[in-house]
Amino acid sequence: MPRVPSGDASFIHTLDGNFVDNAGRTLLLRGVNLSGSSKAPVNQPSQVLDGFWEEAKIGSESFIGRPLKLDDADEHLARLRGWGFNMLRFPVTWESLEHEGPGKYDYDFMDYTIEILRKCKAHGFKVYLNPHQDIWSRFSGGSGAPYWTLVACGLNPGAFSATQAAIIHCEYPTPASREPAEMPAMIWSTNYGRLVSQTMFTLFFGGSTFAPKCIIDGVNIQEYLQTHFANAFAKLAERVAEAGDLLDEVVIGWDSMNEPAEGLISWDDLNAYPQQQGSTLKKGTVPSPAQSFRLGMGQVQTLDNFSFGSMGPKRDGTVTIDPNGVKAWSDPSTEPGGIHPRWGWRRDPGWTLGECIWALHNVWDVQSGYVLEPDYFAHVPGTEDPVHFLHAFFLPHYALYLKAIRAHHPQAIAFVQPPVFAQPPPIPEELLQGRACYSTHYYDGLTLVTRHWNWFNADALGLLRGKYSTQIQALRVGERAIRNSLQSQLGYLKADATQLGALPPTGPARYPTIIGEIGTPFDMDAKRSYGYTDGGKYKGDYSRQERALDASLNAADGENCLNWTVWTYCPDSSHPWGDGWNMEDLSLWCGDDLRAGEAERVPALQISSKMSMGSLAPARASTLTISTLPAYSSPYASSSVEEGEPVQCEAASLLSFLTNGARAVRAFCRPWPIAVVGTPSNIQFDISKAAFHLTLKVNAEDIPVDDDDVLATGMKGLCKDSSLPTEIFLPLVHFASDACLGKTLGSNARGQVDDSMDIGQEGSSRGASGTTTPRAYTSSTLTLPVSSQPALSPVIFKDDWYDITVTPSEGRVELLASEQKLLWFYTIPTDEKEDKELTIEVRRSSGAIKASALGLGYTSETRARDGCAGWLDEAGLLGEGWCPDGCSIM
Numbered sequence: 001m002p003r004v005p006s007g008d009a010s011f012i013h014t015l016d017g018n019f020v021d022n023a024g025r026t027l028l029l030r031g032v033n034l035s036g037s038s039k040a041p042v043n044q045p046s047q048v049l050d051g052f053w054e055e056a057k058i059g060s061e062s063f064i065g066r067p068l069k070l071d072d073a074d075e076h077l078a079r080l081r082g083w084g085f086n087m088l089r090f091p092v093t094w095e096s097l098e099h100e101g102p103g104k105y106d107y108d109f110m111d112y113t114i115e116i117l118r119k120c121k122a123h124g125f126k127v128y129l130n131p132h133q134d135i136w137s138r139f140s141g142g143s144g145a146p147y148w149t150l151v152a153c154g155l156n157p158g159a160f161s162a163t164q165a166a167i168i169h170c171e172y173p174t175p176a177s178r179e180p181a182e183m184p185a186m187i188w189s190t191n192y193g194r195l196v197s198q199t200m201f202t203l204f205f206g207g208s209t210f211a212p213k214c215i216i217d218g219v220n221i222q223e224y225l226q227t228h229f230a231n232a233f234a235k236l237a238e239r240v241a242e243a244g245d246l247l248d249e250v251v252i253g254w255d256s257m258n259e260p261a262e263g264l265i266s267w268d269d270l271n272a273y274p275q276q277q278g279s280t281l282k283k284g285t286v287p288s289p290a291q292s293f294r295l296g297m298g299q300v301q302t303l304d305n306f307s308f309g310s311m312g313p314k315r316d317g318t319v320t321i322d323p324n325g326v327k328a329w330s331d332p333s334t335e336p337g338g339i340h341p342r343w344g345w346r347r348d349p350g351w352t353l354g355e356c357i358w359a360l361h362n363v364w365d366v367q368s369g370y371v372l373e374p375d376y377f378a379h380v381p382g383t384e385d386p387v388h389f390l391h392a393f394f395l396p397h398y399a400l401y402l403k404a405i406r407a408h409h410p411q412a413i414a415f416v417q418p419p420v421f422a423q424p425p426p427i428p429e430e431l432l433q434g435r436a437c438y439s440t441h442y443y444d445g446l447t448l449v450t451r452h453w454n455w456f457n458a459d460a461l462g463l464l465r466g467k468y469s470t471q472i473q474a475l476r477v478g479e480r481a482i483r484n485s486l487q488s489q490l491g492y493l494k495a496d497a498t499q500l501g502a503l504p505p506t507g508p509a510r511y512p513t514i515i516g517e518i519g520t521p522f523d524m525d526a527k528r529s530y531g532y533t534d535g536g537k538y539k540g541d542y543s544r545q546e547r548a549l550d551a552s553l554n555a556a557d558g559e560n561c562l563n564w565t566v567w568t569y570c571p572d573s574s575h576p577w578g579d580g581w582n583m584e585d586l587s588l589w590c591g592d593d594l595r596a597g598e599a600e601r602v603p604a605l606q607i608s609s610k611m612s613m614g615s616l617a618p619a620r621a622s623t624l625t626i627s628t629l630p631a632y633s634s635p636y637a638s639s640s641v642e643e644g645e646p647v648q649c650e651a652a653s654l655l656s657f658l659t660n661g662a663r664a665v666r667a668f669c670r671p672w673p674i675a676v677v678g679t680p681s682n683i684q685f686d687i688s689k690a691a692f693h694l695t696l697k698v699n700a701e702d703i704p705v706d707d708d709d710v711l712a713t714g715m716k717g718l719c720k721d722s723s724l725p726t727e728i729f730l731p732l733v734h735f736a737s738d739a740c741l742g743k744t745l746g747s748n749a750r751g752q753v754d755d756s757m758d759i760g761q762e763g764s765s766r767g768a769s770g771t772t773t774p775r776a777y778t779s780s781t782l783t784l785p786v787s788s789q790p791a792l793s794p795v796i797f798k799d800d801w802y803d804i805t806v807t808p809s810e811g812r813v814e815l816l817a818s819e820q821k822l823l824w825f826y827t828i829p830t831d832e833k834e835d836k837e838l839t840i841e842v843r844r845s846s847g848a849i850k851a852s853a854l855g856l857g858y859t860s861e862t863r864a865r866d867g868c869a870g871w872l873d874e875a876g877l878l879g880e881g882w883c884p885d886g887c888s889i890m
Contacts, residue, residue, distance in 0.1 A: 012126065012252050014413055014435055017497065017509040018679065019563065023704045023724055025675040029126060029563045031085035032588065033517060035067035036568035036579040038091045039132065039143035042066065045580030046138070047180040049170040053158065056139060056147035058342070059104070063096035064112045068571055073116060076571050077123040079589065082658045083669045084729040084820065088125050089255070089516055089565040090117075091132035095146045097232040101343050102148065105232065110239040114246065121250040128415055128439075130255035130516070131233050131401075135191040136200040140166040142191060143581065144258075145200075148343050149225060152216060153203055154353055155196065156330045163295045164285060164303075164321050165195040165328040169582050181576070181583075184283065185521070186308075186449045188582040192261055192280045193273065195292035195328060199357070201263030202377070204229075205393040210265070210377060211357055215348035226397055229257075234404035241408045253413030254405045255439055255516065256398050259420055262389045264289060264377040270363070271374050273304075281449065282306040282313035285321065290364065290371045295321060296328035297356055297366055308449050310456075329354055390418060390425035399431055415439040416500060417516060421464055429501045432511070437563075438497035441517040442490055444552055451524045453548040457482045461489040479551075486555035490515065494560055514563040515556060520548040522663050523578060523585040529663075530575040530592070540593065540857025542664045549667035550687055557672075557683040566668055588668055594661045595855055651801040651817070652743030655732045659744075659854050665733055666851070671842065674727040674821070677828065678702045678838070690734045690844035696726070697835035703828050725814075725823035728842070730804065732820060733854065735844050737803035741853050798845065808840040 012027065013020040019027040040046060042065040044055070055061045067090070068076055080088075096109055120127055133144025139157045140150065150157050160166040161175055167190065172183045191197050207214055207222030214221040237254070240246050264270075270289040274280075285303040287295065295301050302320045306313045332353040339346050347353070351360070358364060364371045379385060387393075402414055414436040418424040424438060446457050459467070459474040468474045476485040497509035522545050526532060531539030556562040570579045570587035578585030659665055671692040673680050678698030685692045704724040732740065795806040801817040811826030822842065829836050851858040 011248055011411075012413070014437055014511050018512050019437075021675060024702065025677055025704070025724065025726070026679050027675050028561065028673055028680070029087035029514065030565070030672060031087035031089070031125070032080060032566045033089045033091060033130075033568040034080070035091070035570050036581060036584065036587065037570045037572055038063070038066040038096070039093060039134070039581050040138060042572075045577060046169040046582050047577055047580075049178065052170050053139075056099075056157075059100040059146070059148065061095070061099050062106065063093070063099075063109050066096070067091070068116055068119075070112075070115060070119070072571060073119045074123075076569070077119055077125070079658065079662075080569065081123050081125070082654060082820075083588075083662075083665075084672070084674075084731055086124065086126060086674065087514075087563070087565055088120060088127045089130050090120075090127050091130045091258070092233075092236065093132050093144050094149075094229055094232055095138065095144065097236055098228065099146045102152075102228055102345065103231075105235050107239070110236050113236070114240060114243045117240065117243075117246050117250055121246065125250065126252050127250050128253045128255055128413065129233075129236070129251060130258055130415075131229070132258045134259065135166070135188070135197045135261075139168070140191060140196040140200070141168045141188055141582070142197075145229075149228075150196070150200070151330065151334075151340070151343065152224065152345060153200060153214070153221060154330055154347075154351065154357060155199070156328055159323075159326045159328045160196060162326040163195070163298070163323045163328045164287070165292065165296055166191050166197065167194070167284075183583045185451050185523075185583065186281055187284050188584075189281045190283055190286070193286065195287075195289075195296045197261060198263045198289060198292065201261045202265055203263075203357075205260075205263065205389070205397060206265050209380065209393075211361060213348070213350045213360055214357060215351060217345050218348075226400060230401045230404040233401070234408060237405050237408040237412075247409050248411055251409070251412075253415050253435070253437065254402075254409070255415040256401065256417045258417065259441065260394065260417070261419060262393075265389045265393060266387050267375075267377045269374045270371050270376065281308070283308045283449070285319050290369075290374075293356055293358055293364055293371075294369050295323055297359075298323045298325040298327045299369060310446070310450055310452070310454055312446075327354065329356060390422065394418060395425050395427065398427075402431065411435060413437055415514070415516070417441070421461055423496045424499045426502070427500050432501050434501075436500050436511045438493075438500055438509075438511060438513045439516040440493045440496065440513065442493060442515050442552070442555075443518065444486060444520065444548065447520055447524075447548050451521050451526075453524065453544045455479070457485060459485050459489060461492050465492070479547075483551045483554055486551055487558050487560060490555045490560050490562060494562060512563060514565065516565055517567040518552050518556070518564050519567040519586045520545055520552060520664070521585055522587070522590070523575075523583075524548075527575065532575075542856065543851070543858050546664040546667045546687075549664045550670075553667060553670065554685070557685060559682050561680045561683055588663060588665075589661045590663060591661060593663055650743075651732060651736065651740040654818075655736055655740060655744045655854075658731075658733060659856070665854070665856070669731045669733045671728060671730050671734065674729050676726045677704065677724055677826070678726070681837070687734070688848055690848035692728075692730075692842045693839065694728065694841075695837060695839050697837055698826075698828055699833070699835050700828065700830050703830065723825050723827070725825045728822040728824065728840070730802070730815075730820055730822050730842060732801070734849065735802055735804050735842070736849065737798060737801060738846065739800045740802075741849065743800075744855075796845065803845045805843045805845045806840065807842075809838050811838075813840075 011022050013022070019029055021027055041061045041063050044051060044061065092113065096106065098105055100106065117127060133142065135142030137143070137145040137147070137150060139147050140160060147157065161168055161171040167187060169180050169183055169188065171178060172180050203211055203214065203221045204225045205222070207225070208220045211221060216224050233254070240251055267289060273286055273288045283306055285305055287301065287303050291301045291303060300320065300322045302318050304315055305317050305319045307316045330353050334340070335347060335353060338349060356366065359366045363373050363376045378387060380387060398416070406412055412435065414432055416424055416427065416436060417439045420441060444457065445460050447453055456475060456477045458471070458476060462468060463471065463474040476482050493515070494509070494513045497511055497513045498507070501510045522529065522542065524544055528534060528538040529540065529542050529545065553564070556564050566588060568579060568586050569589055573579055573585070573587035573590040575590065575592045577583070579587050658669065662669070666687055670685050672683060673694055673696070676696055678696045680694060680696050682695040795813055797804050797806065797815050802815065806813050806822065808824055808826070811824055813825070814823040816823065824840055826838060
């Protein structure tokens with residue numbers, strides 16, 4: 001690792017394809033999106049029609065309360081830190097900032113956001129803010145842009161459902177016969193292939209090129225939209241900067257627009273939809289752009305209809321849509337004299353309302369319905385030059401946006417996110433300025449759409465990028481093959497980071513990669529985990545979700561060693577409505593999953609009175625951390641605390657708190673290296689064996705900076721002459737001792753683990769105070785030989801917190817039990833030019849903890865069916881996997 005530039009101890013650098021702290025250690029930043037709930041105001045989840053249009057038309061909606069209520073924030077943030085997370089992706093919609101009208105900003109919401117960011121700081125998180133959108137806007141079936149942007153583009157949102165210009169959850173399937181609970185999984189994403197989304201993204205990125213007649217307030221609609229977008233987020237950046245205590249310490253960077261879409265740009269033939277499955281889902285009705293144009297002008301159309309099964313999309317007939325003359329375009333009477341009575345813009349006389357703008361530009365003829373220029377968007381109009389969306393349209397917008405952000409946050413890390421599964425364009429270094437990260441997304445699409453963990457899957461990314469000549473070549477059968485395939489696909493995405501900062505792209509990536517969204521649905525198999533099927537016998541059983549999520553997060557391990565932020569954590573998640581947005585249900589935690597008899601025992605968390613709640617006044621660090629969490633009331637925990645008094649969190653109390661309400665917790669609360677002296681080269685974790693293995697490379701360039709910087713890291717109990725350690729998160733969820741489990745769930749935990757343990761060399765641990773705590777077989781910190789040895793005796797840690805065996809290839813280890821953190825010290829070569837490889841293995845000494853010992857509710861039928869026999873029966877072949885209780889499947 002090259003020497004890092006000087007700076008504050010909390011500063012994070014982007015060097016040699018990694019995040020790096022100011023001491024020169026490689027960081028892995030892993031966490032969650034906080035929150036999917038931020039897509040809509042607190043009282044307006046997507047299924048609620050009451051007030052949906054009324055508030056939008058006057059811009060009166062407010063997002064205060066997103067992503068968390070201030071009164072509840074500490075409890076949720078303490079839980080996230082306890083799961084080991086150190087990074088938050090923080091979605092903020094354009095609508096939340098500028099819903100009142102063009103240039104009218106919601107400063108109250110911005111100040112509320114600052115208070116939440118201060119809470120994040122108090123709990124030790126790093127944050128990157130994300131301008132979030134899906135299919136443009138809530139009012140086109142997604143999230144993101146304010147209502148007025150649709151009206152500015154000449155559209156009539158109230159007619160979207162009738163014309164199928166967009167599918168809107170609260171009006172599904174029709175406004176006259178609403179059944180929002182029946183909205184099919186992921187049908188919302190088909191809006192990317194419908195009129196509103198295709199038109200809005202075309203105008204946003206390419207209005208000057210493809211819609212030159214669309215002039216508003218004297219500028220093209222592209223400039224109008226992009227300027228308002230950039231200015232809104234720049235205003236938030238300015239407000240955060242003025243807070244004085246957040247930039248770089250907490251907010252380390254800004255994402256680009258979430259999952260931007262090309263719209264119609266580069267579309268080859270407007271009379272056809274793509275025959276191959278791409279990033280736009282084929283499910284339900286699938287119109288061609290030409291059919292969408294006609295529907296938008298009130299004309300009857302017969303559309304192909306698709307179902308989506310385990311083998312992907314399949315055409316299953318046609319559906320006729322009759323808008324009954326309703327048009328998706330605003331009537332001229334809505335803007336007397338070309339001026340909008342509420343929003344105030346002046347529309348150019350050449351932009352005629354009431355007519356499809358693509359007919360206005362002679363792309364098609366309304367009377368005949370005939371498409372005059374089917375390849376209009378495939379070429380620069382008036383030329384034969386092909387259109388290159390990423391270079392010619394995405395990159396100029398991103399440059400405008402990033403410049404606006406960095407005017408207020410000069411050292412912001414530029415998180416770059418191109419359209420889904422698209423490689424980013426080559427981005428010049430003069431734009432990135434040494435501070436950037438590739439922030440791509442990845443979902444296991446088959447599981448996401450079918451809501452089922454299948455025994456087969458496909459290399460979807462390889463198929464999209466032309467790796468295979470036939471679909472059958474991309475098929476993967478058996479759990480081992482699926483897991484390997486997911487890992488290789490994330491490897492493709494990591495390789496895309498070479499596009500950032502090097503022209504032409506050559507050699508290894510200069511900047512790190514973060515998987516900005518990754519996750520799995522929890523409403524699998526008709527919501528059986530909620531007790532909705534089979535007489536409720538699977539209620540609380542998330543074994544299938546655990547396998548699916550582990551496969552995805554395992555893909556980020558191995559040689560990929562990727563950063564990630566899981567989608568999502570929703571504090572108001574519920575079983576009936578999921579995340580409160582389009583029937584998505586991916587939240588890692590849900591209040592409906594709190595264990596019976598424990599929910600009412602959770603005490604109110606008390607914050608030090610020194611914690612400032614002023615709008616913009618700097619706040620001191622909160623005394624509430626995961627290690628000072630008030631004793632969480634498990635029926636079996638014996639700790640007591642006076643109200644409001646911070647206390648050291650007992651292991652059993654902490655474990656109860658971290659598992660209660662969590663879903664598939666063993667998959668996402670997993671061990672990983674937080675900070676590495678050197679560079680991690682391979683990460684392996686086996687849930688079924690509770691076995692973690694890290695391989696890293698270290699050389700003379702990795703010698704940490706001077707002792708003052710070591711002390712600035714805030715490591716408790718380190719002597720000045722100590723080397724800087726590699727820090728590894730070791731979750732109690734996987735490595736808790738039998739004693740801890742017994743106190744957590746009492747008799748339910750007994751008999752769930754193997755009591756046998758081999759006694760090896762001793763180790764030491766540190767409590768929250770930083771003092772050394774003697775263990776059953778220990779008296780001091782173990783120092784292993786400096787040089788590697790073929791076979792080393794293991795280091796044993798066993799008490800009320802942990803039951804682990806640690807085997808490092810060299811060096812010494814210490815355990816900070818209440819922080820769930822292992823410290824590994826070793827000698828760095830000073831005169832070797834080649835990398836030196838080191839390894840460390842951590843195992844739970846008495847074997848993996850069974851799900852029932854954690855109160856996870858996995859049934860005996862599930863363990864038999866899903867873990868062993870069911871897997872083999874369903875697959876019809878021998879595939880390697882694991883069951884929720886640690887059985888190996890061979």
